[in-house]
Amino acid sequence: MRRTATGMLVLMAAIFIASGRWLDVHPAWGYVHAFAEAAMVGGLADWFAVTALFRRPLGLPIPHTAIIPENKDRIADTMAGFLRENFLTPQVVARRMGSMNLASAVGSYLADPKAARDSRVRAGAGELAVEVLESLDPDRLGTQVRSGLAAQIEKLEVSPLLGSMLDAMIEDGRHKVLIDKIIRWAGLVLEDNEQMVRDMVHNRANAVLRFTGLDERVANSVLDGLYKLLAEVLVDPEHPLRNKIEEGLQELARGLREDPEMQARVERMKVELVNNPAIADWWQSVWERIRARLIRSIRESGGAGGGYLGETLAELGGALRDDIRLQQQVNRFARRTAVGVATRYGDQIVQLVSETVRRWDATTLTGRVESAVGRDLQFIRINGTLVGGLVGVTIHVLTEVFG
Numbered sequence: 379m380r381r382t383a384t385g386m387l388v389l390m391a392a393i394f395i396a397s398g399r400w401l402d403v404h405p406a407w408g409y410v411h412a413f414a415e416a417a418m419v420g421g422l423a424d425w426f427a428v429t430a431l432f433r434r435p436l437g438l439p440i441p442h443t444a445i446i447p448e449n450k451d452r453i454a455d456t457m458a459g460f461l462r463e464n465f466l467t468p469q470v471v472a473r474r475m476g477s478m479n480l481a482s483a484v485g486s487y488l489a490d491p492k493a494a495r496d497s498r499v500r501a502g503a504g505e506l507a508v509e510v511l512e513s514l515d516p517d518r519l520g521t522q523v524r525s526g527l528a529a530q531i532e533k534l535e536v537s538p539l540l541g542s543m544l545d546a547m548i549e550d551g552r553h554k555v556l557i558d559k560i561i562r563w564a565g566l567v568l569e570d571n572e573q574m575v576r577d578m579v580h581n582r583a584n585a586v587l588r589f590t591g592l593d594e595r596v597a598n599s600v601l602d603g604l605y606k607l608l609a610e611v612l613v614d615p616e617h618p619l620r621n622k623i624e625e626g627l628q629e630l631a632r633g634l635r636e637d638p639e640m641q642a643r644v645e646r647m648k649v650e651l652v653n654n655p656a657i658a659d660w661w662q663s664v665w666e667r668i669r670a671r672l673i674r675s676i677r678e679s680g681g682a683g684g685g686y687l688g689e690t691l692a693e694l695g696g697a698l699r700d701d702i703r704l705q706q707q708v709n710r711f712a713r714r715t716a717v718g719v720a721t722r723y724g725d726q727i728v729q730l731v732s733e734t735v736r737r738w739d740a741t742t743l744t745g746r747v748e749s750a751v752g753r754d755l756q757f758i759r760i761n762g763t764l765v766g767g768l769v770g771v772t773i774h775v776l777t778e779v780f781g
Contacts, residue, residue, distance in 0.1 A: 379756035386763050387421040390414045412774035413767040420766015424759045431755070432744045446747055447740035454735030458728040466724040468717045475716050481698045481708035488695025536648055537641035541634030548627060557623050558612065565608045568601070575601055 394414035400407045429435045430443040446453065464470065547553045568575070611617045633640040651657060697704055735743065748755075 379753050383421070383425070383756045383759035383763070386760060387418065387425065390417040390421060390763060390767070394418055408778075409771055409774055412770045414770075416770020416773070417763045417767030420769070421759060421763035423766075424762030428755045428759055432748050447744055450738070450740055450743050451736055453743075454732045457735060458732035461731060462724060462728040466720045466727060468721050471716050471720040472713060475709075475713040479705060479709060480712050481705040485695045485698025485700075485705070489692055489699050490695070532649065532652065535641070535645070537634045537644040540644070541631045541636075544627060544631035544634065548624070548631065553624065553627055554615075556627075557620060560623065561608055561612045565605070565612075568604055568608070572601060 391414075394411065397407050397411035397414060401411060426435050430440070431445050433447070434440060434443045544553075547556065607619070611619045614620070634644065698708065738746075
């Protein structure tokens with residue numbers, strides 16, 4: 379554009395020189411000569427004006443030229459002040475954010491099937507998730523989570539909760555399955571400890587029984603009787619021992635809900651269990667397995683998390699798009715955050731702008747501003763040349779008519 383504007387100025391100068399030689403040939407050359415003369419003056423004037431913004435024309439120390447380089451610091455402060463007063467005041471930010479439904483816009487995008495298939499969204503979210511998971515200190519995070527869980531469990535009175543759960547099981551008949559499992563468990567325990575039962579009978583038998591070998595028969599009878607009893611209880615829903623077990627469970631539930639002494643014992647057991655180092659090691663291993671599995675799943679799926687991450691984003695988008703109350707909450711949070719940033723960091727932001735522009739040298743600043751608006755400034759030169767020529771022709775016509 380600079381070459382075009384300069385070329386037009388040179389063309390007007392050439393036409394001015396050529397037409398001046400042919401003024402006596404025909405009166406029309408007078409109009410051409412007047413147009414070229416005025417166009418050349420207008421083009422030169424606008425060239426001077428445009429050039430004076432960025433540098434000194436022809437390198438001459440003319441006052442009020444090279445305006446941008448000479449006033450670089452003042453321009454930096456003016457830009458920063460303009461930004462602060464018109465964009466980063468809490469009132470302006472709140473008004474702009476209040477007129478935006480940011481949650482709905484984000485929700486509509488995330489819920490769009492095209493966004494769900496957008497590998498950049500999934501890859502970006504997956505990469506962010508992996509970086510967060512990898513940056514977490516396993517020991518520190520595990521300790522923090524464990525401490526938080528322990529604090530919450532210590533506040534929770536588990537005895538009444540357990541009692542209510544046991545009551546609900548009995549009322550719904552689900553305790554029968556529990557009784558069956560207790561009976562089967564008792565049978566397995568007895569099977570694993572048969573020798574201990576035999577040793578107890580042998581140790582308590584007198585010398586005569588041991589001498590005659592009757593202690594072994596007694597032991598066998600005891601074991602057979604216990605196995606038979608457990609089998610009968612297991613197959614007979616109305617067995618008296620079942621009723622005794624059920625009464626015991628009801629009594630246990632009532633004690634958990636109402637007996638202070640039992641509740642105290644349960645609470646002590648809870649605290650001991652929570653503070654047990656084995657529980658801490660178990661939680662640490664669980665967390666590490668979960669973290670490693672998440673990282674592996676996201677990486678193997680190319681950031682999509684096996685499709686789960688994309689589905690989660692789509693569900694979140696649908697909720698943001700359709701739930702008015704959720705939109706209000708998210709928009710309120712975004713507005714408060716933006717206002718808080720403007721209030722807390724507005725001065726630092728504009729100071730950064732000012733200091734950055736101040737650090738630019740005059741050549742850098744001039745080059746960046748001229749690159750941004752220079753094309754339009756060259757149109758000013760072109761327009762000045764054409765308008766000057768038209769004005770020159772008009773003056774020549776008026777002179778010919780009224781002269």
